[in-house]
Amino acid sequence: MSGVIEELRHKAAARLDPVHRDFFDGGAGAETALAENERAFRRLALVPRVLRGAGDPDTGVRLLDDRASMPVVVSPTAFHRLAHPDGEHATARAAAAAGTVLITSMASTTPVAEVTAAARAVRDDAAVWFQLYLQPDPAVTDALAERALRAGCSALVVTADSPVFGRRARDDRNGFHDLPPWLAAENMRGLPGGPPDATRDIAMSPRLSWADLRRLREATPLPLVLKGVLHPQDARLALDEGVRAVIVSNHGGRQLDAAPAALDALPAVVAAVAGRIPVLLDGGVRCGADVVLALALGATAVGVGRPVVWGLAAEGEHGVRRVLEELREETAHVLTLCGAADCAAMTPDQVAVRGRGVGGC
Ligand SMILES: Cc1cc2nc3c(=O)[nH]c(=O)nc-3n(C[C@H](O)[C@H](O)[C@H](O)COP(=O)(O)O)c2cc1C
Numbered sequence: 001m002s003g004v005i006e007e008l009r010h011k012a013a014a015r016l017d018p019v020h021r022d023f024f025d026g027g028a029g030a031e032t033a034l035a036e037n038e039r040a041f042r043r044l045a046l047v048p049r050v051l052r053g054a055g056d057p058d059t060g061v062r063l064l065d066d067r068a069s070m071p072v073v074v075s076p077t078a079f080h081r082l083a084h085p086d087g088e089h090a091t092a093r094a095a096a097a098a099g100t101v102l103i104t105s106m107a108s109t110t111p112v113a114e115v116t117a118a119a120r121a122v123r124d125d126a127a128v129w130f131q132l133y134l135q136p137d138p139a140v141t142d143a144l145a146e147r148a149l150r151a152g153c154s155a156l157v158v159t160a161d162s163p164v165f166g167r168r169a170r171d172d173r174n175g176f177h178d179l180p181p182w183l184a185a186e187n188m189r190g191l192p193g194g195p196p197d198a199t200r201d202i203a204m205s206p207r208l209s210w211a212d213l214r215r216l217r218e219a220t221p222l223p224l225v226l227k228g229v230l231h232p233q234d235a236r237l238a239l240d241e242g243v244r245a246v247i248v249s250n251h252g253g254r255q256l257d258a259a260p261a262a263l264d265a266l267p268a269v270v271a272a273v274a275g276r277i278p279v280l281l282d283g284g285v286r287c288g289a290d291v292v293l294a295l296a297l298g299a300t301a302v303g304v305g306r307p308v309v310w311g312l313a314a315e316g317e318h319g320v321r322r323v324l325e326e327l328r329e330e331t332a333h334v335l336t337l338c339g340a341a342d343c344a345a346m347t348p349d350q351v352a353v354r355g356r357g358v359g360g361c
């Protein structure tokens with residue numbers, strides 16, 4: 001783990017209410033998938049190429065219609081005002097300052113229009129994508145998509161790995177199941193069929209299918225990104241449905257505890273997609289070498305969830321900036337050491353399994 005991220009993780013742990021710390025840090029079941037996400041990176045090594053004269057690397061990437069200054073985006077995480085009073089405003093400013101994409105959660109404690117406004121106040125072309133759980137009532141899904149569009153979001157990230165909410169032992173033990181009364185999931189206010197001046201619950205449903213995704217694609221002009229893909233066949237189906245990018249993710253180990261590490265699922269999804277759309281990955285990314293390993297295995301970019309929450313809880317906007325700047329600097333440094341001129345220059349033959357020989361091709 002990057003020293004800066006480790007420092008902020010400790011500082012966050014000391015500052016947060018232990019119940020909230022467990023909500024942010026915890027995973028489903030025995031937390032196997034959570035632990036495996038980080039461990040999967042440790043099992044792999046990067047094999048540098050030498051004397052390539054690649055110069056200082058360009059860390060920028062294109063993501064749909066947006067540009068990011070680095071191949072690291074902010075993954076959607078719920079309830080930022082539980083981590084810090086500045087909440088999503090702070091995260092949005094930090095992501096905009098770093099020049100990267102913020103995927104803002106449907107379960108944010110700040111309305112999406114305020115999130116985009118905070119980002120745009122820092123940089124007028126700041127990219128914000130809106131994460132969405134398809135709701136059983138299509139009118140609710142459409143109202144959320146419309147809000148995101150009006151707020152200036154440039155993509156909808158549909159999270160598909162949550163047919164039910166994961167069972168999280170830490171939250172059960174702590175009795176944490178809801179926000180304190182002074183906070184709410186603000187995007188859920190004033191939606192069709194909901195209470196006029198309170199929030200609707202976020203629904204998760206095992207009855208949702210590709211037909212619901214198709215319906216949303218036809219209802220919104222925004223490009224759709226599918227988050228929570230682990231099976232290569234689902235990546236193919238996503239392509240067939242006109243999805244514009246997929247995010248390989250086990251939800252940070254918070255849903256199916258028996259799921260593979262995100263990194264272990266990446267190569268098969270990359271092969272299935274065959275370069276037709278970008279493949280992103282999140283789960284366990286904690287330093288620049290992790291970012292570059294994912295790039296070498298075919299990811300266009302990675303997302304970070306908990307590191308951003310730790311930065312936020314520890315030092316507000318400044319802490320999130322530190323996390324993102326550290327990841328950018330480390331990524332550039334590792335790319336340089338690997339002889340890569342840019343993010344696309346890393347190739348799978350530059351990845352070796354620790355303790356085994358280096359294959360090459
Ligand atoms: C506290 C917390 C809240 C999260 N909330 C959401 C969410 O609202 N929507 C979503 O799609 N994913 C959510 N996730 C999953 C993240 O988007 C991401 O997949 C995961 O955190 C990546 O793993 P990492 O934390 O190891 O970087 C959440 C994760 C955490 C830790």
Ligand SMILES: O=C(O)C(=O)c1ccccc1
Nearest residue numbers: 078079107162202251254
């Ligand atoms: O905690 C999560 O992982 C998550 O995705 C979520 C979704 C809705 C409300 C709160 C958290």
